Amino acid sequence: MLRFFMTLSRKKGVHAPVLLRESVSFLAPHGDGLYVDATFGGGSYSVAILGAANCRVVGIDRDPAALVDGLIVTRQFPGRLTLIEGCFSNIAALLAARGLQTVDGVALDLGVSALQLDTPERGFSFLADGPLDMRMGRSELTAAEIVNTYAEPQLACIIRVLGEERLARRVARTIIAARPITRTIALAALIRRVVPRTSNGVDPATRTFQALRLCVNNEIEELNRVLIASEQILAPGGRLVVVAFHSLEDRIIKRFFRERAGNSPRVSRHRPETSCRRRHKYTFNILTTKIIRPSKEEILTNPRARSARLRAAERTTAPPWPSESPDRRRGLPWSVP
Numbered sequence: 354m355l356r357f358f359m360t361l362s363r364k365k366g367v368h369a370p371v372l373l374r375e376s377v378s379f380l381a382p383h384g385d386g387l388y389v390d391a392t393f394g395g396g397s398y399s400v401a402i403l404g405a406a407n408c409r410v411v412g413i414d415r416d417p418a419a420l421v422d423g424l425i426v427t428r429q430f431p432g433r434l435t436l437i438e439g440c441f442s443n444i445a446a447l448l449a450a451r452g453l454q455t456v457d458g459v460a461l462d463l464g465v466s467a468l469q470l471d472t473p474e475r476g477f478s479f480l481a482d483g484p485l486d487m488r489m490g491r492s493e494l495t496a497a498e499i500v501n502t503y504a505e506p507q508l509a510c511i512i513r514v515l516g517e518e519r520l521a522r523r524v525a526r527t528i529i530a531a532r533p534i535t536r537t538i539a540l541a542a543l544i545r546r547v548v549p550r551t552s553n554g555v556d557p558a559t560r561t562f563q564a565l566r567l568c569v570n571n572e573i574e575e576l577n578r579v580l581i582a583s584e585q586i587l588a589p590g591g592r593l594v595v596v597a598f599h600s601l602e603d604r605i606i607k608r609f610f611r612e613r614a615g616n617s618p619r620v621s622r623h624r625p626e627t628s629c630r631r632r633h634k635y636t637f638n639i640l641t642t643k644i645i646r647p648s649k650e651e652i653l654t655n656p657r658a659r660s661a662r663l664r665a666a667e668r669t670t671a672p673p674w675p676s677e678s679p680d681r682r683r684g685l686p687w688s689v690p
């Protein structure tokens with residue numbers, strides 16, 4: 354398996370980091386600090402943090418191919434960069450296994466890397482032919498399994514909720530009629546037949562591919578869990594910086610920050626405060642009162658930056674809230690595999 358990922362790591366595109374300067378500035382690394390780059394990818398965030406202060410960084414990625422390439426970066430910063438393979442939802446356990454309990458900052462640059470997107474064999478791209486895989490790491494579920502075995506209502510629900518695709522039912526019906534579908538290009542062509550291109554030129558396959566990728570990698574649950582885990586491991590004054598590319602993810606981050614900072618609006622002023630809000634002290638102060646977006650220049654040089662949004666918050670001294678995922682409380686419409 355590792356040999357497979359090592360082969361993939363040599364076929365990469367170069368990942369152009371998004372909102373890098375702004376993220377490091379909000380993280381505000383200081384000498385002797387310990388920071389987690391929880392989405393190591395091509396390593397640009399780690400390099401920038403290590404360059405900004407004489408600190409230490411733990412780089413986490415679930416993709417073994419990213420870590421194979423990252424070994425070169427560890428040699429540039431002897432003794433200052435540690436790489437760990439794993440899912441960021443397990444950040445607390447991954448650090449504890451190395452004797453680390455608290456950190457001074459956590460950076461999350463969500464989504465796929467160029468290494469993943471530009472390797473057709475990984476199946477993330479609808480522009481290049483590859484198997485319907487989409488796994489970021491060593492998990493079991495593939496996009497092919499979802500596309501070829503899930504029932505129509507479940508498939509439509511995934512495409513509607515995770516892809517925010519209005520025509521989800523039509524897409525699901527078309528997919529089911531064309532089964533088995535094994536290649537990315539074949540799936541993209543099917544979707545383009547039933548979903549019209551929008552005026553902003555976005556490929557009609559974009560939203561369905563996004564939905565499948567989020568589902569394969571359980572990304573919404575991963576995000577919910579890493580936010581809660583970060584609250585537990587950040588030292589007072591420690592910073593959490595998150596760059597998201599989908600409105601779905603950004604809403605989760607916004608709600609979490611607002612809830613934990615005591616800024617979330619009440620559903621109705623006639624309704625009493627929830628017991629959680631009354632019982633717990635606020636664990637974060639929001640640093641980005643206005644959401645941070647890439648500059649026009651960054652979007653021109655890196656079109657992928659177009660949808661990026663950065664939010665940052667600073668940990669207070671209050672104890673963490675009991676660990677219950679906010680979206681679990683609200684209940685997702687299907688159980689994430």
Ligand SMILES: C[S@@+](CC[C@H](N)C(=O)[O-])C[C@H]1O[C@@H](n2cnc3c(N)ncnc32)[C@H](O)[C@@H]1O
Binds near residue numbers: 391442463
């Ligand atoms: C957008 S890339 C990060 C790029 C990186 N910041 C850079 O500048 O090179 C996202 C990376 O996070 C990893 N990733 C996504 N979800 C993850 C998760 N739940 N746990 C660990 N790594 C994850 C992906 O494998 C990918 O390598």
